[in-house]
Structure formats: C-alpha cells, structure tokens
Amino acid sequence: MRPRGTVAVVTGASSGIGAATALALHEAGARLVLHGRDTERLAALAERTGGAVVTGDLADITAIPALAEEILGRFGEVDVLVNNAGIGWAGPFGEMTAADVRRVIDVNLTAPIELTRALLPALRTRPAARVVFVTSIAGRTAVAGESVYSSVKAGVDAFADSLRFELAGTAVKIGVVVPGVVDTEFFARRGRAYDRKSPKPIPAERVAAAVVRAVRDDRADQYVPRWLRLPVVIRGVLPGVYRTLATRFGGSG
Ligand SMILES: NC(=O)c1ccc[n+]([C@@H]2O[C@H](COP(=O)([O-])OP(=O)(O)OC[C@H]3O[C@@H](n4cnc5c(N)ncnc54)[C@H](OP(=O)(O)O)[C@@H]3O)[C@@H](O)[C@H]2O)c1
Structure with missing residues (x-):
C-alpha cells in the first residue's frame, strides 16, 4: 500500500513515537489526522505537516464513538489507523490504586479496541487499509514492576x-x-x-520507520530493535529457563 494520498490517523501524535510516526507518514505523502490532548504540540505538528488536529482524552471510553465521527469528518475517509497512544505505570503492584489500574487498562487497551471498532466500517470501504498497533516488549515477556502495563500490552497483541x-x-x-x-x-x-544500563533507549524515529513499513509492506509483526525477538523465542521454547533468567535479570524496565 502506498502511503501517498492516504488519510492516516495517529493517536498519541503530540509526543515521542507518535510525533515521529506522524512526521514519517507526512514524508511518505499521507494526509494526517493528529490525535492527542496537548493542543499546543499538536498545532505545532499540524503546521509542519498540514495535518488536522483532533483532541480528546482516550481514558474517556464513552467519548470514542464521537471521536471517530470527528476524525471521519476531517477528510471524509480513513485508510490508516495507528493506535499508538499509551501510558506506563511502574512500581509494586500493591501500590496501584483502582483508578491507576482502570486508567492503564482504558488508555492502552480499551481505547484502541474501541477506536478500531468505531473506524472499522469506514476502513472496510477503502480499497486498501491498515490498522497498526504500537504494543511493547513488556507485553511479550512480562516485566517485573509493570504487571498491569505488561498485561494490557499482551491484550493488545492478542486483539x-x-x-x-x-x-x-x-x-x-x-x-x-x-x-x-x-x-x-x-x-x-x-x-x-x-x-x-542496558538495553540503551533507541530513537523514536526507528519505531516510526517500522510503523511506515507496516503500512507500506503489510508487516504483521516487527520488533524494534530486531534482537528483542530472542527473549520471546526463549520464553516460548524454554519457559523454565526464561523464568530463571527473568527473575534474576528482569527488573522493572
Ligand atoms: N518509550 C518506550 O520505551 C516505549 C516502549 C514500548 C512501547 N511504548 C509504547 O509506545 C507508545 C507511545 O509512547 P511514547 O514512548 O511515544 O510515549 P510519550 O512520549 O509519553 O507519548 C505518549 C502519547 O500518548 C498520548 N496519550 C497519553 N495518554 C493519553 C490520553 N489519556 N488520551 C489521549 N492521548 C493520550 C500522549 O498525548 P497527550 O499528552 O497529548 O495526551 C502522547 O502523545 C505507547 O503506547 C507506549 O506504551 C513505549
């Protein structure tokens, strides 16, 4: 699928991976709908890319049908949905409040499911369409101190x-x-x-390039960086060995 001329929605476009993805899709010729809450940052990105800004809090699940209507209203169609927005929570599970748990689940899992549900009928009318999810290695390996975050990212993967x-x-x-x-x-x-100390953080642009590949080449599954596949393979093939190693080395990320 050629991104040029497509309408691409990017959630979490105001920062980090989403902002880098928006710029990369703009470079590739897509017309953008930029979603987030930070209106100033989104406006600055819209100025650089010519994108349309739609704001809203993804923790408010009941507002997602109206959000989808607003997104569709911008260009009248959608070809690409990048479900990228997300939040972390790290620390002992017992210190999470019920509100913390709810928020991590809603922003990272319920919102992308609901936004995909709301936009799918429109995506299905297009000759080619893509939905890309930004998950996390935490969802594939389970990271200590990030139990709820790991579980919702695994949920997005399964969805x-x-x-x-x-x-x-x-x-x-x-x-x-x-x-x-x-x-x-x-x-x-x-x-x-x-x-x-390791692994060293990578630039958001590397993840953005993978999102563009997912759109262009229909890549079902990409690790960034690629070596991250290794612990996942070990966990699948030798779960006992993986648990021993993760217990010893797998502190919170
Ligand atoms: N950074 C990492 O190491 C890492 C690793 C693995 C996976 N990820 C995943 O990558 C994705 C992007 O994260 P990032 O690293 O780019 O972090 P970031 O710089 O903090 O960006 C997060 C984005 O999500 C949006 N967002 C957060 N809560 C929101 C809410 N309630 N409603 C609407 N938008 C909301 C933010 O927009 P506003 O502030 O404008 O609301 C922001 O644009 C997330 O799904 C994250 O889980 C990140």
Missing part, C-alpha cells in the same frame, strides 16, 4: 492477532510494532525513570 485472522482476505491488514526501550517522555510521565 491484533485475532482481528488479523478475522479480516484475512479483506483489504484491511493489521500490523503490530513491538518496541523495546525508546527515548521519549514515556518514563518521565509514568513517574519512574528508566535507570537500567
């Missing part, structure tokens, strides 16, 4: 896989991009810095 099977043979293709540690405001926002 994406299931939808890919369901839509096989249609023009709507599903892609998943699985980043490791990325140099964005994610860690500052979750209130716990990334303090491990």
Whole structure:
C-alpha cells in the first residue's frame, strides 16, 4: 500500500513515537489526522505537516464513538489507523490504586479496541487499509514492576492477532510494532525513570520507520530493535529457563 494520498490517523501524535510516526507518514505523502490532548504540540505538528488536529482524552471510553465521527469528518475517509497512544505505570503492584489500574487498562487497551471498532466500517470501504498497533516488549515477556502495563500490552497483541485472522482476505491488514526501550517522555510521565544500563533507549524515529513499513509492506509483526525477538523465542521454547533468567535479570524496565 502506498502511503501517498492516504488519510492516516495517529493517536498519541503530540509526543515521542507518535510525533515521529506522524512526521514519517507526512514524508511518505499521507494526509494526517493528529490525535492527542496537548493542543499546543499538536498545532505545532499540524503546521509542519498540514495535518488536522483532533483532541480528546482516550481514558474517556464513552467519548470514542464521537471521536471517530470527528476524525471521519476531517477528510471524509480513513485508510490508516495507528493506535499508538499509551501510558506506563511502574512500581509494586500493591501500590496501584483502582483508578491507576482502570486508567492503564482504558488508555492502552480499551481505547484502541474501541477506536478500531468505531473506524472499522469506514476502513472496510477503502480499497486498501491498515490498522497498526504500537504494543511493547513488556507485553511479550512480562516485566517485573509493570504487571498491569505488561498485561494490557499482551491484550493488545492478542486483539491484533485475532482481528488479523478475522479480516484475512479483506483489504484491511493489521500490523503490530513491538518496541523495546525508546527515548521519549514515556518514563518521565509514568513517574519512574528508566535507570537500567542496558538495553540503551533507541530513537523514536526507528519505531516510526517500522510503523511506515507496516503500512507500506503489510508487516504483521516487527520488533524494534530486531534482537528483542530472542527473549520471546526463549520464553516460548524454554519457559523454565526464561523464568530463571527473568527473575534474576528482569527488573522493572
Ligand atoms: N518509550 C518506550 O520505551 C516505549 C516502549 C514500548 C512501547 N511504548 C509504547 O509506545 C507508545 C507511545 O509512547 P511514547 O514512548 O511515544 O510515549 P510519550 O512520549 O509519553 O507519548 C505518549 C502519547 O500518548 C498520548 N496519550 C497519553 N495518554 C493519553 C490520553 N489519556 N488520551 C489521549 N492521548 C493520550 C500522549 O498525548 P497527550 O499528552 O497529548 O495526551 C502522547 O502523545 C505507547 O503506547 C507506549 O506504551 C513505549
């Protein structure tokens, strides 16, 4: 699928991976709908890309049908949906409040499911369409201190896989991009810095390039960086060995 001329919606476009993805899709010729809450940052990005800004809080699940209407109203159609917006939470599980749990689930899992549900009828009218999900290595390996975040990212993965099977043979293709540690405001926002020596955070642009590949080449599944596939394979083939290693080395990310 050629991104040129397509209408691409990017959630979490105001920062980090989403902003880099918006710029990369703009370079590739897409017309953008930029979603987030930070109106100033979104306006600055819209000025650079000619994109349309739609704002809203994805924690408010009941507002998603209206949000989808507003998105569709901008260009009258949608070819690409990049479900990227997300928040982290790190620390002992017992310190999470019920509101923390609800928010992590709603923003990272319920919102992308609901937005996809609301936009799917429009995507299905297009000759070619893509839905790309930005998940996390935490969802594939389970990271200590990030139990709820890991579980919702695993949920997004399972949703994406299931939808890919369901839509096989249609023009709507599903892609998943699985980043490791990325140099964005994610860690500052979750209130716990990334303090491990390795792996080193990678630039958001590398993840954005993978999102563009998912759109262009219909890539179902990409790890960024690629070596992250290794712990996932070990976990699948040798779960006991994986658990021993993760217990010893797998502190919070
Ligand atoms: N950074 C990493 O190491 C890493 C690793 C693996 C996966 N990821 C995933 O990558 C995605 C992007 O994260 P990032 O690293 O780019 O972090 P980021 O710089 O903090 O960006 C997060 C984006 O999500 C949006 N967002 C957060 N809460 C929202 C809400 N309630 N309603 C609407 N939008 C909301 C923010 O927009 P506003 O502030 O404008 O609301 C922002 O644009 C997330 O799904 C994250 O889980 C990140």
